[in-house]
Amino acid sequence: MSDLPLDEAIDGEPLRLNGEEMLAWKPAASRAQSRPPVLLLHGAACGGWIWQYGFGAALARAGYPTYAVTFRRDDNAGLADFTEQARAALLALGEPAIVLGHSLGGLIAQRLLSEARLKAAGLLAPVSPEGLWWSAARLAVAEPGLWQAVSHMTDPPGKAGASIGDALFGPDMDRDALPGILARLGGESSRALMEAQSPQAVSPAWMMGKPMLIMGATADRLIPADSIARCGAWHGVTPMLLPGCGHLLMLDQGWEKVAQRVIGWMDRLG
Structure with a gap:
């Protein structure tokens, strides 16, 4: 897989499946x-x-029919709304599926562990069941400027400013390649983010009998390695940490290695 400039997205195919709008990559x-x-x-x-810059296509090239939802967000949308939309999308696929969630989407994936249609869950830089409160408080004290930049995630898309790139990408990422991504970031539900600060009622993967992959990144300044470790301990999974990657590890320098590890894990599920 070759590097892809971040201002050139690979479009998935827009699809409506049983009333749910998705992007689809067909193998x-x-x-x-x-x-x-x-x-x-x-x-x-x-x-x-966010999956259109090569990641979704990589999974499809490996033989996996791949679908992505966009959560319907406004200030009244909460985690329960996102979970219900994800559940509806999961059911719309019509067969047991692997759910791969990033960050807040990783938390939603954990909330779906009791679903019979969920075959396995992969978590990329996930919000832990402990919630965001500790990571957010530590960021506010240690790096107040960065915390302030992250607080603009609820602003309309493109209003967060270039400084948010430092929170989302590792040091090796070419900052000149980011404007196209940063222009699309924003518009998050303030209610959902507030709810995500608190500890979550998430059943452990081992208790639900669901295989799980947990991946973090050594240069992630939003979800640090110790949070990833506690998430792994809760679910009975030994997480892996990707060296040099930041929070958006599906876009960061070396994202191909992330995709390859995810594909390898899925292949071993049988």
């Missing part, structure tokens, strides 16, 4: 046999478009 028919579908859940201030 070649010869690769799709016996592969379960994958449902992608984006994080805060993003949308289904």
Whole structure:
């Protein structure tokens, strides 16, 4: 897989499936046999478009029918609304699926663990069941400027400013490649973010009998390694940390390695 400039998105195919709007990446028919579908859940201030820069296409090339939702957001939308939309999308796929969630979408994936249609869950830089309160408080004290930049995630898309890039990407990322992404970030529900600060009633994956992958990033300044470790301990999973990547590890320098590790894990599920 080659590097892709971040101002050139690879569009997934818009699709309405049983009333649910999604983006879809379809594998070649010869690769799709016996592969379960994958449902992608984006994080805060993003949308289904976040997977259009190569990641969704990489999963499809590996033979996995891949779908991404965009959460319907306004200031009244909460985590329960996002969870219900994700559940409806999962059911619309019509067969057991792997759910792959990033950040806030990772928290929604954890809230779906009791669903019979959820075959396995992959979490990328996820919000832990402990909530965001500790990570947010630490960021506010240690890096108040960065915390202030992150607080603009509820602003309309494109209003957060260039400084938010420091919170989302690792040090090796070419900052000149980011304007197209930063212009689309924003518009998050303030209610959903507020609810995500608190500890969450999430059942452990081991108790639900669901395979789980947890991946964090060493340069993630929003969801640090110790939060990833506690998430892993809760679910009975040993997480892996990607060196040099920031929070948006599906877009950061070396995102291909992230995709390859996810694909390897899915292949081993059988």
